[in-house]
Amino acid sequence: MSYEVTIEPTGDVIEVDEGQTILDAALRQGVWLPFACGHGTCATCKVQVLEGEADIGNASPFALMDVERDEGKVLACCAMPQSDLVIEADIDVDPDFAGYPVVDFVGTLTEVRDLSPTIKGFWFELDRELEFQAGQYVNLRIPGVEGSRAFSIANKPSDSRTLELHVRKVPGGAGTTWLHEQLQVGQTLEISGPYGQFFVRKSDEQDAIFIAGGSGLSSPQSMILDLLEEGDRRQLYLFQGARNLAELYNRELFEGLERNYPNFHYIPALNDPLPEDHWQGFTGFVHEAAMARFDNRFSGHKAYLCGPPPMIDAAITALMQGRLFERDIHMERFFTAADGSEESTRSALFKRI
Amino acid sequence: MAANKLNLKDKYRLLTRDLDWEFSYQERKKAFPFEEFEGIKITDWSKWEDPFRLTMDAYWKYQAEKEKKLYAIFDAFAQNNSQLNVTDPRYINAIKLFLTAVSPLEYQAFQGFAHTGRQFGGVGARVACQMQSIDELRHVQTQIHAMSHYNKFFDGFQDWSHMHDRVWYLSVPKSFFDDARSAGPFEYLVAISFSFEYVLTNLLFVPFMSGAAYNGDMATVTFGFSAQSDEARHMTLGLEVIKFLLEQHEDNVPLVQKWIDKWFWRGAQLLSIVGMMMDYMLPNKVMSWKEAWGVYFEEAGGALFKDLARYGIRMPKYVEQVQTEHMSHQLWWTMYTHGHATGFHTWIPTDEEMDWLSEKYPETFDKYYRPRWELAKQMEAEGNRFYTKALPQLCTTCQIPMLFTEVDDPTQLSFRDTVYHGERYHFCSDGCRDIFHEEPEKYVQSWLPVHQIFQGNCGGPGVEQVLSEYYGMNLGADNLDIKGSPDEQRWNRWKGVA
Numbered sequence: 001m002s003y004e005v006t007i008e009p010t011g012d013v014i015e016v017d018e019g020q021t022i023l024d025a026a027l028r029q030g031v032w033l034p035f036a037c038g039h040g041t042c043a044t045c046k047v048q049v050l051e052g053e054a055d056i057g058n059a060s061p062f063a064l065m066d067v068e069r070d071e072g073k074v075l076a077c078c079a080m081p082q083s084d085l086v087i088e089a090d091i092d093v094d095p096d097f098a099g100y101p102v103v104d105f106v107g108t109l110t111e112v113r114d115l116s117p118t119i120k121g122f123w124f125e126l127d128r129e130l131e132f133q134a135g136q137y138v139n140l141r142i143p144g145v146e147g148s149r150a151f152s153i154a155n156k157p158s159d160s161r162t163l164e165l166h167v168r169k170v171p172g173g174a175g176t177t178w179l180h181e182q183l184q185v186g187q188t189l190e191i192s193g194p195y196g197q198f199f200v201r202k203s204d205e206q207d208a209i210f211i212a213g214g215s216g217l218s219s220p221q222s223m224i225l226d227l228l229e230e231g232d233r234r235q236l237y238l239f240q241g242a243r244n245l246a247e248l249y250n251r252e253l254f255e256g257l258e259r260n261y262p263n264f265h266y267i268p269a270l271n272d273p274l275p276e277d278h279w280q281g282f283t284g285f286v287h288e289a290a291m292a293r294f295d296n297r298f299s300g301h302k303a304y305l306c307g308p309p310p311m312i313d314a315a316i317t318a319l320m321q322g323r324l325f326e327r328d329i330h331m332e333r334f335f336t337a338a339d340g341s342e343e344s345t346r347s348a349l350f351k352r353i
Numbered sequence: 354m355a356a357n358k359l360n361l362k363d364k365y366r367l368l369t370r371d372l373d374w375e376f377s378y379q380e381r382k383k384a385f386p387f388e389e390f391e392g393i394k395i396t397d398w399s400k401w402e403d404p405f406r407l408t409m410d411a412y413w414k415y416q417a418e419k420e421k422k423l424y425a426i427f428d429a430f431a432q433n434n435s436q437l438n439v440t441d442p443r444y445i446n447a448i449k450l451f452l453t454a455v456s457p458l459e460y461q462a463f464q465g466f467a468h469t470g471r472q473f474g475g476v477g478a479r480v481a482c483q484m485q486s487i488d489e490l491r492h493v494q495t496q497i498h499a500m501s502h503y504n505k506f507f508d509g510f511q512d513w514s515h516m517h518d519r520v521w522y523l524s525v526p527k528s529f530f531d532d533a534r535s536a537g538p539f540e541y542l543v544a545i546s547f548s549f550e551y552v553l554t555n556l557l558f559v560p561f562m563s564g565a566a567y568n569g570d571m572a573t574v575t576f577g578f579s580a581q582s583d584e585a586r587h588m589t590l591g592l593e594v595i596k597f598l599l600e601q602h603e604d605n606v607p608l609v610q611k612w613i614d615k616w617f618w619r620g621a622q623l624l625s626i627v628g629m630m631m632d633y634m635l636p637n638k639v640m641s642w643k644e645a646w647g648v649y650f651e652e653a654g655g656a657l658f659k660d661l662a663r664y665g666i667r668m669p670k671y672v673e674q675v676q677t678e679h680m681s682h683q684l685w686w687t688m689y690t691h692g693h694a695t696g697f698h699t700w701i702p703t704d705e706e707m708d709w710l711s712e713k714y715p716e717t718f719d720k721y722y723r724p725r726w727e728l729a730k731q732m733e734a735e736g737n738r739f740y741t742k743a744l745p746q747l748c749t750t751c752q753i754p755m756l757f758t759e760v761d762d763p764t765q766l767s768f769r770d771t772v773y774h775g776e777r778y779h780f781c782s783d784g785c786r787d788i789f790h791e792e793p794e795k796y797v798q799s800w801l802p803v804h805q806i807f808q809g810n811c812g813g814p815g816v817e818q819v820l821s822e823y824y825g826m827n828l829g830a831d832n833l834d835i836k837g838s839p840d841e842q843r844w845n846r847w848k849g850v851a
């Protein structure tokens with residue numbers, strides 16, 4: 001049994017299990033809410049319930065006073081939903097967030113192709129236009145798999161009737177295995193979206209660094225295609241990480257863009273090239289490629305990271321040590337069943353990292 | 354979609370942006386003379402992100418509400434004679450120690466934030482410090498009120514503020530804050546807001562509040578909760594300070610690291626007092642000091658320092674030297690053996706308590722500490738309750754008597770010393786010695802109570818006169834063993850025990 005909690009003003013939606021606190025669910029699902037003590041005594045996590053019922057749990061009478069209880073305030077760190085909820089939290093809406101509404105679609109598979117030995121590309125035709133910001137993701141309902149699975153959109157927003165997804169087959173992952181092995185051209189899937197806070201902060205004029213690992217290329221691909229199509233003149237750097245040459249997919253696409261757009265720079269990195277790859281490019285992890293290219297000085301840029309958690313982690317450390325900080329780092333972590341659950345104790349130092 | 358509604362951040366900015374002012378006939382630098390002298394580089398105050406968004410009118414409204422609730426509970430506590438509901442009179446000694454050692458620090462925090470807030474060129478930091486300053490004043494007042502009730506029934510509460518400034522073991526907490534307040538404004542915030550409030554405060558408040566609850570002291574539980582509800586603002590201020598300094602300039606990183614190293618070590622040594630309360634002074638125990646350290650420092654602090662590593666900040670330097678296996682035992686033993694000179698009662702742990710300690714400290718209690726207590730028990734049975742005749746030697750930095758042992762040998766007392774301008778100074782640990790080396794001119798001025806007694810600055814000539822005339826203790830009532838004390842006799846009378 002679980003409840004759906006919508007968090008305003010961003011509109012993020014999280015699933016909260018019976019007996020789970022709103023804060024715990026939010027942090028585990030990558031949605032940041034303000035918090036400090038984590039156990040109902042400090043009131044940092046106070047939120048307003050707009051719709052629905054919640055059990056206030058173990059809130060201290062000094063952290064949540066009677067008048068506030070009457071007004072429908074709760075402490076997210078100890079409140080547990082008793083129904084679906086809409087809450088309002090003290091979080092900021094990014095000025096670049098367009099807030100396109102989430103819509104349900106039916107997608108018909110028109111093409112599937114191997115992009116690399118482990119990643120397939122899927123192209124769907126949608127039954128209606130999908131308005132989204134480059135970098136956002138959709139949820140797919142996969143037959144026989146409980147819940148839904150999230151995948152970033154790889155095409156640019158102007159191609160609004162198609163949907164391009166890059167899917168890595170996760171060992172033991174029921175959803176990705178089904179997509180790789182069962183889904184046939186002509187079949188339809190239920191899709192909803194767009195979701196997420198990963199998009200280009202276009203109002204910020206600094207040059208942009210994109211760091212992508214594995215199938216995490218999808219979002220940066222969409223973002224870069226979108227920016228170039230709009231004639232954006234800032235410098236754009238794409239660092240693409242892969243294990244070996246066969247895993248480095250869509251290389252021709254970006255080499256082509258680099259030839260045509262003087263402000264676009266493509267830097268692929270292989271961390272474990274095979275002898276037969278005869279690799280001449282950067283050998284090492286993708287964050288190391290970025291460190292080498294920028295000589296460990298990243299300030300004055302915006303960075304967009306997309307890929308598996310260890311890659312994101314290493315990239316954040318590299319960027320911060322190169323003096324680029326949280327306000328200029330944006331990311332989408334690709335969690336899979338293989339990553340296990342996120343560690344439970346986290347500090348309140350960072351909001352989104 | 355509420356995206357276009359004015360969010361709290363914008364509302365707050367509109368309400369507070371005019372709190373700063375331009376300097377038309379003075380140089381801005383002269384208005385904030387301390388901002389640069391520590392070597393911290395601030396390039397852009399506008400990058401300061403308000404750690405919380407609270408306007409003064411909302412602040413007063415909330416605080417008034419809290420006060421109303423708190424004092425209603427105090428009144429009920431007094432009317433119902435709830436002092437009789439605590440587990441046993443030994444418990445009261447933990448709060449005597451709290452009132453003389455910790456509550457005055459709330460007052461020092463009030464003074465410190467008022468002074469420090471004045472020194473920042475950025476208006477956000479100034480407002481945050483101002484609010485915290487008022488909070489801390491409220492904390493000390495609520496604590497005095499809570500304890501004033503106990504003062505009617507028990508010894509040792511009468512002159513806590515006077516004692517805080519003079520008594521030998523109380524110079525430990527006092528010097529901690531004196532050190533912070535006499536530092537520059539950024540060091541003060543790293544010391545108090547970050548190292549103490551953010552990293553270590555849960556070790557003080559959580560066990561202490563649960564300790565009070567486990568022992569039937571609802572007045573203390575209530576002021577604890579009331580203070581905790583302000584604490585989040587203090588903690589988030591600590592976090593914002595650290596992020597701000599580390600992001601403003603890379604040259605700030607080594608300075609911040611040095612301060613974290615120093616204040617973590619000073620804080621850990623100071624908290625040995627809380628460790629002793631938890632392991633020995635609470636009749637109903639919450640968790641051992643070692644367990645509390647594991648949960649509140651190792652787990653929570655581990656996650657924090659993992660995140661800070663991204664800025665190039667590492668774990669505090671002396672973290673491996675914190676001896677959670679030993680410190681509470683060694684400190685209580687020192688208090689017990691100096692029990693004629695303490696403003697609270699001391700005692701030998703009961704047999705059940707010793708079994709609890711063996712269970713919580715399986716590697717160390719039976720091996721090193723139980724034999725001492727067995728000996729003390731035997732001496733007491735023979736009518737020779739042991740009190741040492743000597744005055745302890747104090748560490749020049751933390752002012753704790755040199756009672757802790759070497760990290761690798763719990764049978765060897767840890768002594769460090771150094772010679773500065775022809776004088777020899779003594780320290781309890783590498784950490785304290787290194788802190789001295791960083792700023793010797795500061796610490797040569799330490800007011801060390803035992804030195805002061807020997808120099809004749811605390812009355813005398815005998816220890817008895819120092820205790821009664823200079824410290825203001827009621828000898829025979831405030832000090833000595835709980836057994837046979839007036840506190841115990843009254844308690845037994847109230848409870849109808851023979």
Ligand code: FES
Nearest residue numbers: 036038042043077
């Ligand atoms: S985080 Fe402190 S009350 Fe919720």
Ligand SMILES: [Fe+2]
Nearest residue numbers: 459489492580
């Ligand atoms: Fe306080």
Ligand SMILES: [Fe+2]
Nearest residue numbers: 489550584587
């Ligand atoms: Fe505080």
Ligand SMILES: [Zn+2]
Nearest residue numbers: 748751781785
């Ligand atoms: Zn010391």
